[in-house]
Amino acid sequence: MALTSQVAQAIIEAADAKARELRQPVIVAVLDAGGHLKAFRRMDGAVLGSIDVATRKARTAVLFACNSEDVWEYCKPGAPAHALELTNGGLAPFGGGVALKSADGGLVGAVGVSGGAVDQDVAVAQAGAAAFAS
Amino acid sequence: MALTSQVAQAIIEAADAKARELRQPVIVAVLDAGGHLKAFRRMDGAVLGSIDVATRKARTAVLFACNSEDVWEYCKPGAPAHALELTNGGLAPFGGGVALKSADGGLVGAVGVSGGAVDQDVAVAQAGAAAFAS
Amino acid sequence: MALTSQVAQAIIEAADAKARELRQPVIVAVLDAGGHLKAFRRMDGAVLGSIDVATRKARTAVLFACNSEDVWEYCKPGAPAHALELTNGGLAPFGGGVALKSADGGLVGAVGVSGGAVDQDVAVAQAGAAAFAS
Amino acid sequence: MALTSQVAQAIIEAADAKARELRQPVIVAVLDAGGHLKAFRRMDGAVLGSIDVATRKARTAVLFACNSEDVWEYCKPGAPAHALELTNGGLAPFGGGVALKSADGGLVGAVGVSGGAVDQDVAVAQAGAAAFAS
Structure with a gap:
């Protein structure tokens, strides 16, 4: 895919829905396989520091073709x-960046999430990635 | 407002609709009054160099509370x-960054567009800004 | 508030008074909620390296809406x-940056102090923040 | 002197008074002879872009020991x-940065002002520098 x-917008919306379910405003960044920004949302109430963290997690995932x-x-x-x-x-080698891969395993991009606890960020990023896979 | x-998403969608009307893929960045990214879309086919240009136009508009x-x-x-x-x-002192102001004239943020000719970028940014004003 | x-000037003066009480010259930086500098003082005798440290502590507090x-x-x-x-x-995740919040908990900015021992910096920053709250 | x-604070206050007289909010930065920030004020209503411009004008004045x-x-x-x-x-080689010199001509620092038209910024910076000379 x-x-x-x-x-990319579907990824953002799926992540947003999961974040609302967790009652945790976050920032969601979607990057392509070159590490370039494709879509981005800062939910109301998410802290400013997470703009860079979310983007950096996604970039870390792209750069090494794995989760952050x-x-x-x-x-x-x-x-x-x-x-x-x-x-x-500078990498962000902690949870919240999920690589997006095609059915044949090729890297397509990554979604990065920041704003909550690390396990919340991971759950939101996975919800976004699931929208990609489906 | x-x-x-x-x-911010409504601004993105209005700009996207205008860009489609002009048949010119662009990048749209929405920043808050502190110059921090709030929402972003890179339309399919828009050049990578416009990621920075669109964001920089919006930042130029925020920094000087005027159009870029x-x-x-x-x-x-x-x-x-x-x-x-x-x-x-580094500023982007050319068309495509439009300041978003409240009814009392206070700066609320800016929308920046890049990807087409400057007059196209301006038209798309204005369409985005109109969605804010309405 | x-x-x-x-x-911002009242914050600087209150911090300065506390620093004099502690006989420790410091640097005091006041940032707004977007992380932009609003007021700054380098007391006589404060080391140059603390210019960046004080500002970075305040920025860390703004970015994550908490104390540094x-x-x-x-x-x-x-x-x-x-x-x-x-x-x-680059963050400064140690004491001396205090978030300034309004009565409803909204982030208004931060004060950052550097120049003394960390506990001194914290005491001076808190004195500045108290001037904001009052 | x-x-x-x-x-430095007296320079800030004198510049602020002149800016009020001109009804033009500005940013005032005072640097020492090493180009390091000593005092800073962002008046209410001054644009964010002038934080860097004011500081850069003062730095330009220090670096070349002349007015910007x-x-x-x-x-x-x-x-x-x-x-x-x-x-x-990056220099700011336009008006608004004024070198502060001692009676024997030695460089002591500089004041930089931005926020208005260039001639306004110059007038405000000169008012600040006059407070130093007196």
Whole structure:
């Protein structure tokens, strides 16, 4: 499935609906496979700092073609990729960035969510990603 | 009128409709009065370079509480504010950024559009701004 | 209470008075709810490095609508938001940034203080914030 | 005369008074001889874009130990220092930055003003500088 503007908007709406269900305003950013912004929503009441965090989580997911928290496995204390999180202008190696992949596994983009607790952000991002997959 | 997420989305949709009418895919960015991103859409076929341009036009409009092209009056050759366009991380002092103001004239935010010819971008941004005013 | 220039100056003066009481020269930065500088004072004898630190503490408080040290709860070792401090151009997740909120809890801005020990900075920032609340 | 915090505040107040007389809200930034911020005021109603412009004018004045508009003589079309305005992270080579010098001609700092027309900004900056000289 291509990441058209219509699909990107459907991702935003699905994430928004999940965030409302959790009563947690968030920011949702959808990036394409080049890491470029495709669609974005800042829900009312979401903190300003999450604009950058949501976008950065999605960018982290695109850059490494995985979910943002998976990058932490490479750079956490004891892992060999010391300071990997400092590369690429700074990564966000924690939950809330979900890679969007086509049926054949190719990277199509990512959705990034920030504004709540990490597990809430993950749930909202997954709800957005599910709208992509369907 | 406050720049709620619902209002910001209505601005995006109105701009999108105008761009379709002109058969010119564009990017639309909506910023609040502090210059922070509230909503964003990249229409299918719009060039990547316009992500920054659209956002920068809107930011220029917020920063000087006017339309983006009005800033050129201050920095064009012969005007006294030489190189004003180099301030604030780089301005976009040309058409396509429209300030959103409340009934009492207070700045509420701005919409920025890029992707077409400047007069097309202006028309699309004005269509977005009209959705705010109504 | 709105963050007028007069109110911002009162915050600066109250913080300055507290710093004098502690015999510790500091820097005081007052930002609005969009993170934009409203008022600033560098007391005689305060180190230059604290210009950025004071401003960054206040910005951290604005971005997450809380006191700057509260952000550390999210990014300290063992917490789930690894490297959150690298976002938004670099945060200052330690004491000395105090969010300014209106009676209804809405974010109005923040005061940031740096120059002394962290507990001194916190005391000075709180003295500034108290001038806002009163 | 040293640029103490008290003196810097007097510069701010004198500039503010002049701006009120001209009924033009502005931003006033006072920098020391190292180009570091000493005092700052954003008057109510001044546009956000002038935060950077006022500071940059003062920095331009400090960097070249002259008034900000004097730098334009070196980089204007036909002058030999092509693109000088691009150096130092971007200069503001137009009126509103006034160097503060001691009786023996040594550079002590600068005051930068932005928010009105260039001639208004110059008048306000000069009023601030006069408070320093007196």
